[in-house]
Structures are given as C-alpha cells and as structure tokens.
Amino acid sequence: MKKSIFLVLLITFVKVNGQGPNASEYEKQAVRDVVETFFDGFHKQDSVIMKSTLADNVVLQTTARNKEGKTLFRTEKMEKLITSITSIPDSISFKEKLTSFSIQVDRTMANAWVGYEFWLNEKFSHCGINSFQLVNFDGEWKIIYLIDTRGKAGCLED
Template structure:
C-alpha cells in the first residue's frame, strides 16, 4: 500500500512540475510574440497578447540623475512602433529570463539591450505581469527600466 501511495505522489508531483513548465513556456511565448510584433512593426500581433486596459510604465534616471517615472497609453506604443520609418533599424535583444507562475498570474522579468541602426542605445529590464484568461495568457501590465550603466558587461 505504501508503494502505491509513493508512486501516486511521485506521479502527481511530476504532473504538477510539467504543468508549471508548460505555463512558464506559455508565458515566455507571450513575451516572444509581443516582441515579434514589435520588430515586425505589427500592432495586431502585439494586441493579440495584450489584455484590455493594460498599464504601461517606464522608469529610469534623467540626464541630471533624477528618477523619472511615466505612464503611457498602450495605443501610443502601438502607433510609435508602427510609425517608425523603414530607414530606421531597431532591435530589442532579450538577454535574460526569470518567469514565475502561480495559478492564473505570472511575471516575466526579462533583461534586454536596445539597438538603434546597429548602435547600442540602452539596456534594462522589462517586467511583464500576466493573467491567464481561461487558457490564454495576456499581458496586463508592463514596466521597464532604461539606462546605460551596467550594460554590455562581460
């Protein structure tokens, strides 16, 4: 009887670990899809992984070293990305991942470097908060940091 219980618990724990891994992979896929749309300048792709009433914020230091913090409407991000001329090349390279999931909520802490016309511009962290709406992970909150300090270090 103890063997049956032990095997049952073992297989249950494997199922839970697999479920967590599946959720983490799904969360990462949402972020990758968001940036696929970003790089293709396709707001429809981006909107496909963003929930209603998403909150978009950024923080960093200005030239005087003071903390700046601002909130923007997601529509402004969409229109600015779509409006970038073909003569400008940009890439947000995702450099690190930390994903946490609990039931219907997830956080993806994603390091990045931003490159403009082949030149390094800045780096930081994107923090995505997501909710699983009946099987679909959607971004409901995005905040990022921006700066040059500590970037491109080996």
C-alpha cells in the same frame, strides 16, 4: 487509514493545482511564448500581432534616472507605444534584444522579468529590464501590465 488517504489526495491536489514557484515548464514556456510573440510583432511593426498578446486596458509604465540622477517615472497608453513602433520609417532599424528571462507562475498569474538591450540603427542605445505581468484568461495568457527600466550603465559586458 482514512486520514492518510485524505492527506495523500490533498497533497496531490495542491501539487497539481498550486503552481507557485514550482510551476511546470510548460506554463513557464507558455508565458515566455507570449512575451516573444509581443516582440515578434514589435520588430515586424505589426500591431495585430502585438495586440494579440494584450488584455484590455494594459498599464504601461517606465522608470529611469535623468542625468542628475533623479528618478523619472511615467505612465503611457499602450496604444501610443504601438502607434510609435508601427510608424517607424523603414530607414530606421531597431532591435530590442532579449538577454534573459526569469518567469514565475502561480495559478492564473505570471511575471516575466526580461533583460534587454535596445539597438537603434545598429548602435547600442540603452538596456534594462521589462517586467511583464500576465493573467491566464481561461487558458490564454495575456499581458496586463508592463514596466521597464532604462539606462546605459552596466549594460554591455566589456
């Protein structure tokens, strides 16, 4: 009898505390909200909103292929991205349209795999995936890492 009660309690504890691939929809939505808030600030060119979603020392990277098909990879400073976005003149319109979300959560870590299309002056520029890594710091999700892919092939449905 004691073993079965212990087993029931253990299973309940693991189910409640171990998010894993079955994370609650609430946690997944909280992660999505952070990503959407980041892009809200991005589109409003508001550094305060963007920074509110970020942990200290965020790693920002990008990868793509050049015209010869060679893989490119670079690391940038998040502050450089924020400065470049906030300094875009009003005469230039831009939109990063988020096209899909796949979110996984495990305890204090989450990944948001987010498809996007980037539009510049209402013309398609490129598409890809943003992969966000987030950590839950005492109840608040923050972006710690962002890598994206960029390209033109296979972007828009015909």
